[in-house]
Amino acid sequence: MAVDPECPVCRTAEIVCAKWTLLVVRELDEGRSRFCELERSLTGISPRTLSLRLRELEQEGIVERQQLDELPPRTEYALTDKGRALLPMIEDMRCFGERWLDCEADAVFSSPSA
Amino acid sequence: MAVDPECPVCRTAEIVCAKWTLLVVRELDEGRSRFCELERSLTGISPRTLSLRLRELEQEGIVERQQLDELPPRTEYALTDKGRALLPMIEDMRCFGERWLDCEADAVFSSPSA
DNA sequence: CGCGGCACTTCACTTGGTAAAGTGGTTCCG
DNA sequence: CGGAACCACTTTACCAAGTGAAGTGCCGCG
Numbered sequence: 706m707a708v709d710p711e712c713p714v715c716r717t718a719e720i721v722c723a724k725w726t727l728l729v730v731r732e733l734d735e736g737r738s739r740f741c742e743l744e745r746s747l748t749g750i751s752p753r754t755l756s757l758r759l760r761e762l763e764q765e766g767i768v769e770r771q772q773l774d775e776l777p778p779r780t781e782y783a784l785t786d787k788g789r790a791l792l793p794m795i796e797d798m799r800c801f802g803e804r805w806l807d808c809e810a811d812a813v814f815s816s817p818s819a
Numbered sequence: 820m821a822v823d824p825e826c827p828v829c830r831t832a833e834i835v836c837a838k839w840t841l842l843v844v845r846e847l848d849e850g851r852s853r854f855c856e857l858e859r860s861l862t863g864i865s866p867r868t869l870s871l872r873l874r875e876l877e878q879e880g881i882v883e884r885q886q887l888d889e890l891p892p893r894t895e896y897a898l899t900d901k902g903r904a905l906l907p908m909i910e911d912m913r914c915f916g917e918r919w920l921d922c923e924a925d926a927v928f929s930s931p932s933a
Numbered sequence: 934c935g936c937g938g939c940a941c942t943t944c945a946c947t948t949g950g951t952a953a954a955g956t957g958g959t960t961c962c963g
Numbered sequence: 964c965g966g967a968a969c970c971a972c973t974t975t976a977c978c979a980a981g982t983g984a985a986g987t988g989c990c991g992c993g
Contacts, residue, residue, distance in 0.1 A: 708842065708861075708862075708863060709862075711922055712916070712922065713912065713913045713914075713915070713916020713917045713920060713922035714841065714842070714845065714909055714912045714913050714916060715842065715916075716916050716920045716922055717912040717913070717915050717916040717920065718841055718842070718912060721836075721912070722835075722836040722837075722838070722841075723836075723980090724836070724980085724981065725981095727828065727832055727836075728822065728828070728829065728832070731828065739939080739940085740939070740940050740941075741938075741939060741940075744940095747822075748822075748823075749822060749982090750981095750982095751981070751982050751983065751984090752940080752941065752942080753941085753942070753943085753981080753982080753983095754980090754981060754982075755941095756940080756941060756942080757980090757981090766919075776990070776991080777938080777939065777940095777989070777990045777991070778939090778940090778989085778990085779939080779940090780939085780940065780941095787919050790915050790918065790919055791915065793911045793914075794908055794911045794912060794915070795828055797907045797908045797911055798827065798828045798831040798832060798835070798908060799827045799828050799831070800827075800907075801827070801831045801904055801905065801908070802826070802827020802828060802829075802830050802831040803827045804904065805880075805901050805904055806827060806830045806831065808825055808826065808827035808830055837949090837950095838949085838950065839950090853970080853971085854970070854971050854972070855969080855970060855971075858971095863951095864950095864951095865950070865951050865952065865953090866971080866972065866973085867950080867951075867952090867972085867973075867974085868949090868950060868951075869972090870971080870972060870973075871949095871950090891958070891959040891960070891969080891970065891971095892958085892959085892970085892971085893970075893971090894970085894971065894972090
């Protein structure tokens with residue numbers, strides 16, 4: 706590719722700048738969630754992309770996949786500590802958006818998680 | 820696209836997640852710079868992409884273009900206040916990279932290929 | 934037994950970034 | 964004075980990543 710693989714900013718950017726990544730992290734911060742739940746919250750994401758993203762994030766150790774073997778078998782996803790370490794960026798982005806972009810400051814999404 | 824245009828995180832993500840954006844912002848934080856200088860610092864960027872990115876960032880009010888009409892006419896780019904408001908994110912990303920990715924903490928740029 | 938949900942995958946298409954080359958202006962050098 | 968080189972890009976052709984729509988295999992439900 707071209708950007709320095711030694712550079713922490715570049716490396717982080719490659720992870721978090723993939724489309725939807727930050728949004729799934731934010732969604733998962735609200736609590737563990739299943740594929741179809743994420744699909745519903747992230748309106749517009751294609752299942753293919755969600756699947757890819759989840760897999761990448763799992764590989765990176767940012768989310769944890771848990772196969773509950775109930776019947777029918779459910780799959781749940783949750784943030785790891787590493788994943789939670791991304792939250793400050795999301796917070797910064799929210800601040801930036803609220804201050805500099807004309808966003809509804811409170812249209813964060815549904816749910817101010819208790 | 821699909822992501823909520825009201826959501827400050829989504830809006831900000833759309834801007835900063837375009838490839839190279841954060842890197843040009845970081846570069847510009849070092850001081851105003853010219854096209855070819857940026858081209859050299861951001862090893863691997865194509866002039867087309869740099870041109871596009873600079874234009875977008877200018878439109879967003881994140882960088883300022885200054886045509887000095889010396890001869891030959893030089894063009895300089897610099898961060899605006901809005902642009903500087905992105906720096907905390909970059910800082911967060913550096914922290915994340917240093918803590919969670921195996922990056923040389925100080926190899927910010929040129930690899931010390933001794 | 935057919936319908937619907939879940940967790941995906943496959944396919945065809947569009948969009949965004951890339952590499953390589955080109956453009957039109959300038960100054961530098963012999 | 965001619966040619967090489969620099970600057971700030973643009974143009975072209977190409978490729979990879981994301982999209983929308985549909986499909987798959989598995990299950991449980993009425």
